C-alpha cells in the first residue's frame with residue numbers, strides 16, 4: 142500500500158477554539174497506477190488532507206501510514222524518506238523559487254536529500270526535460286522567465302526528487318487554457334509512461350473528467366464519495382458539491398435522461414442548481 146488513512150482527523154489550533162478541518166478520513170491509495178482527483182468546495186479540507194500524505198501535517202487523531210511508515214515518524218531521516226517518496230506540489234509553486242539559476246533551483250531537492258552534485262545534476266536535467274525546460278534555460282535566472290515556465294521549473298524541482306507518488310494541489314490554477322492542457326499532458330504522460338500514482342486537487346471538473354480515474358469528493362472535511370469517475374458523474378446528488386464549477390456536458394445529458402431536466406446547449410447553471418436543491422435524489 143502506498144498511502145493509508147485510518148480514521149484520520151485534523152484540527153487547526155486556534156487561540157480560543159480549534160477548527161476541525163477534516164474528520165474520520167479512511168483512504169487507501171496504491172503506490173502505482175492510480176490517477177485520483179480530490180474535489181470539493183473551497184474550505185472543504187482538500188489541502189489539509191494531502192498535507193498529511195508526506196508528514197507536512199500530522200493527524201490530531203487516527204493514523205496515516207505512508208509506504209509502511211507510521212506517522213509521525215520518529216526520526217528526521219524518516220521524514221526525508223517520506224518527502225522523497227511523496228512529492229507535493231503546492232498551489233502557485235513558483236513562489237518558492239529562490240536560486241540564482243534554473244538548474245540550481247531544480248537541483249535543490251535532490252541535493253537536500255543527499256544526492257552528490259553529479260547525481261543531482263543528472264536528476265535535475267531529467268526532470269527539466271519532462272516539463273519541457275530546455276538546456277538553453279539552465280543558466281538563466283528563474284525570475285526572468287514567464288509565469289508558466291516558472292511553474293514548470295518549480296514542478297521540475299519536485300520531479301527531480303523522483304517521488305513515487307505525485308500530489309498536485311491545483312497545479313493549473315491561474316494558467317490559460319493552453320497552459321492548463323499542456324501541464325496536464327505532462328502529468329498524464331508521467332502517469333502513463335512511468336506508472337506513477339497522481340493525486341490531483343482541482344476545481345476544474347473538465348480536467349477531472351478528462352484525466353482522473355478515481356474521484357474523492359470532500360464536503361466539510363468528510364469524504365462523501367470515493368469511487369470511479371464514471372460512478373460520480375452518474376450520481377447527480379453529488380453535483381451540489383460543485384456549485385461553482387463548470388458542468389461537464391455528460392452530467393447535463395444524464396440529468397435530461399434521468400431527472401427530466403431538458404438539456405440546452407447554453408444551460409443556465411443557476412436555475413439548474415435551484416432545481417437541484419428542490420428535488421431529492423435519494
Ligand SMILES: Nc1ncnc2c1ncn2[C@@H]1O[C@H](COP(=O)(O)OP(=O)(O)OP(=O)(O)O)[C@@H](O)[C@H]1O
Nearest residue numbers: 153154160162181182183184185186187188189190
Ligand atoms: N493554517 C490554518 N489555520 C486555521 N485554519 C485553517 C488553516 N488552513 C486551513 N484552515 C481552515 O481549514 C479548512 C480547510 O482548509 P483547506 O485549505 O484544507 O481547504 P481546501 O478544500 O483546500 O480549500 P481551497 O479549495 O480554497 O484550497 C478551511 O475552513 C480553512 O479556513
